[in-house]
Structures are given as C-alpha cells and as structure tokens.
Amino acid sequence: xxxxxxxxxxNQVRTNIVKSVHAAKAGHPGGSLSAADIFTYLYFExxxxxxxxxxxxxxxxxxLSKGHTAPGLYGVLAERGFFPRExxxxxxxxxxxxxxxxxxxxxxxxxxSTGSLGQGISAAVGMALAGKxxxxxxxxxxxxxxxxxxxxxxxxxxxFAGAKNLDNLVVxxxxxxxxxxxxxxxxxxxxxxxxxxxxxxFHTICIDAHDFDAIRAxxxxxxxxxxxxxxxxxxxxKGKGVSFMENNAGWHGKAPNDEELxxxxxxxxxxxxxxxxK
Amino acid sequence: MSEVKKIATRDSYGxxxxxxxxxxxxxxVLDSDLAAATKTGMFQKAYPDRFYxxxxxxxxxxxxxxxxxxxxxxxxxxxFAMFAAGRAYEQIRNSVGYPGLNVKIGASHAGITxxxxxxxxxxxxxxxxxRSIPGMVIINPADDVEAVEAVKAAVEYEGPMYLRFxxxxxxxxxxxxxxxxxxxxxxxxxxxxxxTIVATGMMVxxxxxxxxxxxxxxxxxxxINIHTIKPLDEELIIQSAKKTGKVITVEEHSIIGGLGAxxxxxxxxxxxxxxxxxxxxxxxxxxxxxxxLLVKYKLxxxxxxxxxxEWLAK
Numbered sequence: 092x093x094x095x096x097x098x099x100x101x102n103q104v105r106t107n108i109v110k111s112v113h114a115a116k117a118g119h120p121g122g123s124l125s126a127a128d129i130f131t132y133l134y135f136e137x138x139x140x141x142x143x144x145x146x147x148x149x150x151x152x153x154x155l156s157k158g159h160t161a162p163g164l165y166g167v168l169a170e171r172g173f174f175p176r177e178x179x180x181x182x183x184x185x186x187x188x189x190x191x192x193x194x195x196x197x198x199x200x201x202x203x204s205t206g207s208l209g210q211g212i213s214a215a216v217g218m219a220l221a222g223k224x225x226x227x228x229x230x231x232x233x234x235x236x237x238x239x240x241x242x243x244x245x246x247x248x249x250x251f252a253g254a255k256n257l258d259n260l261v262v263x264x265x266x267x268x269x270x271x272x273x274x275x276x277x278x279x280x281x282x283x284x285x286x287x288x289x290x291x292x293f294h295t296i297c298i299d300a301h302d303f304d305a306i307r308a309x310x311x312x313x314x315x316x317x318x319x320x321x322x323x324x325x326x327x328x329k330g331k332g333v334s335f336m337e338n339n340a341g342w343h344g345k346a347p348n349d350e351e352l353x354x355x356x357x358x359x360x361x362x363x364x365x366x367x368x369k
Numbered sequence: 370m371s372e373v374k375k376i377a378t379r380d381s382y383g384x385x386x387x388x389x390x391x392x393x394x395x396x397x398v399l400d401s402d403l404a405a406a407t408k409t410g411m412f413q414k415a416y417p418d419r420f421y422x423x424x425x426x427x428x429x430x431x432x433x434x435x436x437x438x439x440x441x442x443x444x445x446x447x448x449f450a451m452f453a454a455g456r457a458y459e460q461i462r463n464s465v466g467y468p469g470l471n472v473k474i475g476a477s478h479a480g481i482t483x484x485x486x487x488x489x490x491x492x493x494x495x496x497x498x499x500r501s502i503p504g505m506v507i508i509n510p511a512d513d514v515e516a517v518e519a520v521k522a523a524v525e526y527e528g529p530m531y532l533r534f535x536x537x538x539x540x541x542x543x544x545x546x547x548x549x550x551x552x553x554x555x556x557x558x559x560x561x562x563x564x565t566i567v568a569t570g571m572m573v574x575x576x577x578x579x580x581x582x583x584x585x586x587x588x589x590x591x592x593i594n595i596h597t598i599k600p601l602d603e604e605l606i607i608q609s610a611k612k613t614g615k616v617i618t619v620e621e622h623s624i625i626g627g628l629g630a631x632x633x634x635x636x637x638x639x640x641x642x643x644x645x646x647x648x649x650x651x652x653x654x655x656x657x658x659x660x661x662l663l664v665k666y667k668l669x670x671x672x673x674x675x676x677x678x679e680w681l682a683k
Contacts, residue, residue, distance in 0.1 A: 148441065195439070195468050203439060204468040210432045210460055217436020217444075224397065224419070224442070244460075247429035255421075 092136055094303040095369055100170055101131040102363045105332045106356065107166030107179050113352040115162075115183035118191065121342040122236055123163030125267040125300065125327040130167040132306045133232060142172040145199045151229050152218045154203040156211025156245075157236035157265065158192040159344065164201070165189055173200035209242030211235070212262060216252045219260040219320075230314070232261045238270030240281045246291065252320045253292030260320040261313045262293070265300060267329035269340040288322035300327030334358050374513075375538035378571075379477040381516035382534050383408025386445060386475075387415045389524045394419075396524065397437055399446045401427045406536075407447040407477040431457040431472070435464035438471040443524060446472065450479035450533060454495035465529045466502040473523045474499075477534040479509075480621035481649065481666060482571065482659035484536065491654035497626020499531040500599050506552060507598040509533040509620075509628075511573035514543035515596055518550030526552060535621075537659040539571045555602035557609070561591035564681060565609040566673075568619040569595045569628045572647075575663070576619050578670025579677055588681070598628050603635040610642040617645045617677055621668060624648040645680040647673060 104127045112118035134140070138151040155164045162182060169176045181187035188197040192206030202218070205211040215233035222229050239245065252260050264284055272278050281287070285295040294316045298305040306325075313321035329343070330336030333355040336347075347355055390396045390412055399421045404410035413420040423430040427448050434444035446453065453476040454461070465472045481491045499507050506528065510516035516534065523530050542558070558573070559580055568576035573594045580590040591609050595602060610616050616636060618629035629646030636642045649666060663669040667676055 152440075154436075203436070204463070207459060207463040209428075210435075210464045213429045213432030213460075214436035214439065214464055216429075217433035217438075218440050219436075220421070220433065221437050221440030221442050225440070244426075244428045244432070247423075247426035248432070251423060251426070251429060251433065 095366060097131055097135060097303050099363065099366050100135055101128045102359055102366060103170055104131055104163065104166040106359045107169060107176065108162045109333060109347060109352060109355040109359070111162050111165065111179040111182040112346045114180040116346050117183055118162050118346055119159040119344045120162065120347070121269065121329040121336055121339070122157060122265060122267060123160040123166070124331045124333060124336065125329045126160055126163050126234060126265045127331065128301050128303065129234065129263060129265065129306060129325060130163050132303060134167045134171045136307065137310050138232065139229070140200065142200065145173060149227060149229055152202045152215065152231045154211045154215040154218070154231070154233040155193055155205050156215065156233050157208065157239050158205030158211060161191065161193050164193060168200040208236070208239040209244035212245055213248040215260060216248050216257065219252070219257040220255065222259050223257065230259050230261065232263065234263045234265060237264055237266045237268065237275050237281060237284065240264060240284065241279050249288060249291040249293065256318050257320045258317050261310065262288070262320065262322045264322065264324050265327050266324050267327045269329045269338070269343065271340065271343050273340055285324050293320050293322040295322045295324065297324045297326065300325035301331060332359060332362060373540045375540050376513035377536060377538045378510050378513065378516040378534040379408045379536060381513045382475055382477065382520055382532070383411035385517045385520035386412045389521060390416050390419065393443065393524060395441065395443045397421070397442045397444045399423055399430050399434055399444060401425055401430050401448045401452065403448055407475065409447045409475070427452045427457040428460045431460035432464040434472045435468070435470050444472050445475050447475040447477065449483070449490060450476035450492035450495040451490055454498045454531065455492055458498050462502050466505055469504055469528055471527050472529055474531045475534065476531065478536045479533045480535065481654040481662045482535055482537045482621060484659040484662060485656050487656040488653040493623040493649040493654065494626070495533065496598055496622050496628065500626060500631065504529060505599060506530040507533070508552070508596055509570040509598055510596050511570055511594055512539055512541045512543055514541060514545045514548050515550065518548065519596065522550055522552055533570065535571050540574050542574055542577065553597045553600045553602060555593050555595045555605040557591060558594050559590070559592040561589040561613065563589045563613060564615045564617060564677065565591045565593060565613045566617045566619060566677065567593045567595055567606055567628065567632055569598060570621055572619040572621050572668060575668055575670045575673045579673035582670065582674040583677060590677070595628060598631055601631045601635055603639065606632055606635055607640045610636055610640055614642060615681070616642050617647060617680065619647040619673055622648050624650055647676050
C-alpha cells in the first residue's frame with residue numbers, strides 16, 4: 092500500500108474517532124488521534140489478521156494497552172472490515188458491543204480486554220510467550236501511552252520480556268507528551284523513554300508517529316531483530332488532525348459538542364481533499 | 370489407633386500439578402520467586418519448559434497468565450495468598466475476571482497459619498476479595514485428598530478460579546478411595562440435629578474435633594465441609610439450617626466477606642437463621658507458630674468447641 096493510500100485510510104479512521112466520540116458524548120479523542128497512523132499501518136500493512144476469521148490461532152496479536160483509546164482501535168477495525176462502520180456510532184451506548192474500553196469477548200478483532208493501564212503489555216508478553224511455547228511464528232504488538240508507562244507494571248513486563256528474549260514482541264509507545272493532568276514531564280517524567288527500554292534489554296527505535304515510511308522501516312527493523320524484543324518510541328501529536336484538539340491535554344478525555352464536531356469534520360474533510368489532489 | 374497422616378495442601382498442589390502436567394501439555398505454571406514455598410518447584414523440576422519464574426512481580430505474572438490463557442494455555446499462577454489475591458487483586462479482576470480467562474490462581478500460605486512471618490504475610494482477606502469478582506470460582510480444600518481433586522477439577526474447568534492452600538500440614542480426613550469432588554458441592558461429614566457447623570479448609574478438621582467434644586456433652590452437631598466457597602452450595606446449608614435452626618461458620622479467614630458472610634447472605638435471603646461466624650474477628654494477626662496462633666485465635670478444635678458452646682448458651 093502506498094503512503095497516500097495509508098494517509099487516506101488514517102484520515103477516515105480519524106473521522107471515525109471524532110464521530111464515534113461525539114455520538115458517545117464521552118471518550119478519549121486525543122490519544123486516539125495521535126495513534127491513528129500507527130493503528131492504520133498496523134491493521135492495513137503489518138498484522139496478519141483476517142476479518143473473516145478474527146480468532147485464527149495463528150494470527151498476529153494486537154493488545155491496546157492504552158485501552159482508553161478504543162475509539163482509534165474501533166475506528167480502524169471497522170475500516171478493516173471487522174464490523175460495520177455505522178456501528179461506531181453506538182460506542183459507549185447501553186447495549187452496544189462497543190464498550191468504552193476494549194472487550195475481547197464481544198468485539199471482533201479485539202485480542203485482549205484492556206483499560207486498566209499497565210496490564211495490556213503484560214498480557215501481550217503472555218501471548219508472545221505462548222507463541223514461543225507453541226513454536227508458532229505469530230507476532231505480538233502492543234501500544235502504550237507515554238503516561239501509561241508511569242505504571243510500575245509496565246516495567247515488570249519489560250523486565251520479563253527482555254529477560255526471556257521475546258523477539259516476537261513489539262512494544263510501541265505513543266509519545267504524545269500529554270496526560271490528563273498536563274505534560275508528562277510536569278506530572279512525573281518518564282523520560283528518557285528509549286534509554287529505559289534499552290536498559291530493560293530492548294532494541295529501541297525512535298520515530299515520528301505520523302511518518303508512514305518511518306513506521307514501516309521501524310516495524311521491519313523490529314522483525315529483523317532477533318533475540319530481544321523491540322520498543323518503538325513514536326513521537327506523536329496529541330489530537331493530530333483536528334486543529335483545536337492538537338497538543339491540548341484538555342482533549343484527552345472529552346467529547347466534542349455539535350459545533351466542535353462540525354469544525355473537526357471540516358478539518359478532516361479538507362485534509363482528505365488535499366490527499367485526493369495528490 | 371494409627372497416627373493420622375498430615376499433609377500441607379500446598380504439597381498436594383505441587384504434586385498434582387506434576388501429575389496433570391504429564392498428560393496435559395497446555396498446563397503452564399508461573400511463580401513469583403516462591404516456587405519452593407508454593408511447591409510449584411515440583412512442576413518446574415518436571416517440566417522446566419513450561420514453568421516461568423516471573424520474579425517478585427505478581428501483578429505482571431497475573432496479566433502474563435491472562436495472555437497465555439488468551440492463546441489457549443492453562444496457566445496456574447502462584448504466590449502467597451497475600452500477594453496473589455492482595456497485591457494482584459486488580460490484575461485478577463481486570464485481566465482475568467472481566468474477560469473470563471482460563472487462569473488458575475494457586476494461592477498458598479493463606480490465613481494466620483503462615484505463622485512466624487506475622488501479619489504482613491497472614492492473608493485473612495483473600496476470600497473476601499475474590500468473592501467480589503463476578504464469575505470467580507473459589508476453592509478452599511480441607512485436606513490432601515480434597516486438594517488433589519480440586520487441582521484436577523481446576524484443570525478441567527474452563528474459567529477463572531482461585532485455589533487456596535495452606536502452609537501447615539493438616540490431617541487427612543478423607544478416604545481417597547471413597548471421595549468424589551464436584552465444584553460447588555458441599556458434603557455432610559457428620560449428621561446432627563442440634564446445630565450446623567459449616568467449615569472450610571483446615572477448619573474442617575477443627576470443626577470435626579469440636580463436634581466430638583460437643584457430642585460428649587450431648588450436643589449433636591452437624592458438620593458440613595464447604596470446599597467451594599463460590600459458587601456456594603446454598604441448598605445444602607439451607608437444608609441443614611431447616612433441620613437444626615442454628616448455624617455456625619468456621620474459617621481461617623476474616624469473618625468479613627468469607628464463608629461466614631456467604632452463608633449469612635444465603636440464609637438471610639432464603640431461610641433467616643441465627644448464625645455465628647467463627648474466624649478472624651476483624652483484626653490483624655501476629656507472629657507465632659501456627660499451632661499457637663490457632664489456639665490464640667480459638668481456631669483449633671478446643672477453640673471452636675468453646676466458641677460454639679458460648680454462642681449456644683446465649
């Protein structure tokens with residue numbers, strides 16, 4: 092797939108995010124938007140998954156450790172054909188299978204129930220371990236928030252993955268630099284993130300989270316890295332693609348109202364238009 | 370009379386894991402630097418490829434197990450009850466309970482009989498914590514025979530389960546030749562008409578001893594063994610309450626949230642009956658030998674007998 096094609100899909104994923112969070116009147120748009128390009132690349136280029144057979148035991152796994160960005164995951168799963176796009180508007184509604192945080196039992200394509208920060212990476216480690224035990228060649232990917240890595244469990248998981256040489260595991264940190272209470276440096280700085288993972292025996296790669304060439308190259312490098320797991324620190328822009336949400340911690344966990352939705356959709360429509368002219 | 374055999378249920382756990390591991394390649398065992406104490410070290414020795422020591426990181430261990438279970442494995446995770454149910458409560462709740470994953474938590478050193486380590490390690494709250502998780506099955510075996518069958522049942526059962534084992538050797542009260550285990554089914558060990566004693570875990574032995582003393586004084590106690598605290602065999606307890614009109618629960622656990630609470634809930638909703646709960650009465654424990662602690666907290670045969678008598682006299 093060309094970068095342009097991926098950019099068009101990511102634009103649609105972002106549109107899905109703002110529409111679904113607006114419809115839910117609650118949710119987490121900022122970190123969903125910052126990770127939209129990563130979600131898109133993973134589900135359209137990287138992961139060996141089949142929407143028609145979402146439980147294939149040999150599939151690659153993805154664990155959204157930063158489970159609150161479910162709108163991003165659901166937005167891309169719908170685009171990839173795991174469920175209808177129109178269902179996204181039922182997000183967080185009573186009776187909907189699209190729960191506020193990912194639920195593996197009810198949502199096709201969701202490999203692990205997450206939402207409580209720090210636990211998803213450990214589950215991903217368990218999946219990678221199972222792959223090694225069964226001598227299967229599937230790979231396991233997990234996406235963490237940069238605020239999430241303040242959780243001690245993340246480092247328990249990293250220590251184990253590094254010590255057990257889980258080279259079938261890729262940890263991606265969505266480094267948008269913002270958490271609910273402000274910038275991650277001001278709250279409780281986890282920097283330097285790459286050096287920390289390195290110290291836990293990871294191969295580390297730092298990239299721009301919105302550059303598909305960089306994402307492609309990093310995931311290729313991860314695949315070629317044998318004997319140790321890989322951590323990709325992806326520098327991103329929180330709220331990316333929606334002007335008033337960009338780099339604004341206030342949009343971590345807030346839904347746009349009708350007027351704000353209109354502006355957001357206009358931003359995304361303009362971007363889509365410019366992509367079509369390329 | 371021959372000497373009664375005594376075996377710690379943690380030994381039964383380790384031994385049975387090895388036995389089940391021989392025929393079931395999906396069993397994976399994880400520990401957190403306590404393999405010698407929890408007895409998962411036996412499995413480690415037998416099947417080193419299917420054993421993972423996660424180090425002193427219980428939260429990670431539980432969530433790793435969730436990932437293993439999501440890929441079809443049958444993980445048993447072990448630590449002391451304090452650090453399994455206590456430290457990793459939220460991981461058990463969210464990574465295991467909520468998705469209903471097939472993870473077995475083998476918690477050893479439960480209750481005050483941890484002994485000399487003292488209150489920091491004496492977990493009298495684990496059953497209460499685990500009971501509050503929807504869908505969690507909780508098994509607290511009374512002796513070796515029951516513990517062996519409980520582990521075998523855990524392997525066959527699909528879903529989250531908490532197994533509670535003790536540190537101290539406890540008398541073997543069941544005859545392995547005539548014992549069948551069914552999750553959720555209690556057993557009447559002694560029939561009686563004056564009072565019902567519902568006990569779990571190593572308190573079953575104390576309760577049988579107490580019942581003997583009561584019998585000598587003409588008090589005919591019915592003794593029920595409840596190995597599965599959740600789902601509780603409510604029917605058995607209610608039937609017995611209908612017969613005796615008085616119920617006493619006995620557990621090596623806080624009287625808050627454990628067997629006593631579960632029995633009270635079942636009875637008050639279905640057949641309100643006076644209940645007295647014997648257990649740890651909302652206090653922290655202390656250092657001492659297991660035997661001395663049982664005496665101090667009135668959980669040995671004599672202590673249970675005295676508490677029953679006292680309550681009946683009220």
